[in-house]
Amino acid sequence: MNVRESEFDMFVVDTQIHIWKEETPDRPWVPGARERIRLNGHREDPFSYEEALELMDEAGVNRALILPPSWEGNRIDYALEACEAHPDRFGIMARVPQDNEAEGTAMLKDFAQNPHIKGTRLTFHRPQDRNWMIDGTNDWYWPIAEQLGIPTMVHAPIWKRELGEIAARHPELKIIIDHMGIMARCVDDAIGYWVSETADLAAHPNIYVKVSALPGYSTQPFPNNNIQKYVREMVDKMGPQRCFYGTDITRLLGHGITYTDTIEQFTKHWDFTPEELEWIMGRGISEVLNWPYEG
Numbered sequence: 001m002n003v004r005e006s007e008f009d010m011f012v013v014d015t016q017i018h019i020w021k022e023e024t025p026d027r028p029w030v031p032g033a034r035e036r037i038r039l040n041g042h043r044e045d046p047f048s049y050e051e052a053l054e055l056m057d058e059a060g061v062n063r064a065l066i067l068p069p070s071w072e073g074n075r076i077d078y079a080l081e082a083c084e085a086h087p088d089r090f091g092i093m094a095r096v097p098q099d100n101e102a103e104g105t106a107m108l109k110d111f112a113q114n115p116h117i118k119g120t121r122l123t124f125h126r127p128q129d130r131n132w133m134i135d136g137t138n139d140w141y142w143p144i145a146e147q148l149g150i151p152t153m154v155h156a157p158i159w160k161r162e163l164g165e166i167a168a169r170h171p172e173l174k175i176i177i178d179h180m181g182i183m184a185r186c187v188d189d190a191i192g193y194w195v196s197e198t199a200d201l202a203a204h205p206n207i208y209v210k211v212s213a214l215p216g217y218s219t220q221p222f223p224n225n226n227i228q229k230y231v232r233e234m235v236d237k238m239g240p241q242r243c244f245y246g247t248d249i250t251r252l253l254g255h256g257i258t259y260t261d262t263i264e265q266f267t268k269h270w271d272f273t274p275e276e277l278e279w280i281m282g283r284g285i286s287e288v289l290n291w292p293y294e295g
């Protein structure tokens with residue numbers, strides 16, 4: 001594996017990257033997707049798994065979880081292509097049709113048999129899916145995912161209490177909250193409310209958190225020291241075993257942030273011990289996903 005040794009010889013797992021191909025007539029994006037990409041700060045040009053691997057090798061990232069982007073709908077074919085080409089470097093948190101119980105259940109049963117698919121990712125932050133957690137649309141998902149043992153990443157900033165209730169009803173379901181549960185486009189001290197709300201879910205042992213995409217939540221120059229206290233709060237309350245590094249790298253590349261920066265933010269600039277870093281940077285997510293840890 002052509003990856004650089006990190007300062008603490010850590011095994012590094014990025015818990016969130018998107019890869020995608022260009023939009024074409026036979027590969028259309030969902031309506032309004034391009035506008036949402038611009039609004040959320042992602043680059044518009046395709047991001048291939050070959051480019052991802054180059055950046056990972058340069059920074060010392062051992063493997064990454066591919067979250068197929070919402071603008072391509074629920075398709076995961078390109079993510080599967082990446083995994084088939086590089087099974088030791090990529091895994092998938094797959095999308096499912098959250099508003100279609102029959103189709104979604106069938107897909108989950110298939111996913112449970114696919115070694116490349118490590119879990120799923122649900123979203124409740126867009127106008128079309130924001131209320132699906134509370135209006136019954138997504139109720140079918142939680143028991144079948146728990147039964148099949150499918151870890152689930154969730155992007156649902158406004159539904160923390162509801163997530164806690166789901167975690168309590170389904171104690172064997174591993175729920176991983178995206179981006180510390182921060183509402184989109186909140187920055188600097190405005191993230192504090194959202195972070196504390198998420199950290200209070202630590203009482204549920206089956207809830208985990210991605211401390212991910214962090215440079216995007218600060219208006220100060222890298223290393224964004226003004227938000228370190230909020231990451232520290234999350235790690236102290238959840239424990240480093242339940243906090244997972246991630247980049248959402250295509251939101252950062254256009255803002256002068258490199259892949260290496262996202263690692264060194266934790267390892268060189270912020271105050272975490274080597275023991276904490278081992279869990280945060282790769283061991284924790286590997287154990288949660290039963291993806292053999294090689295640290």
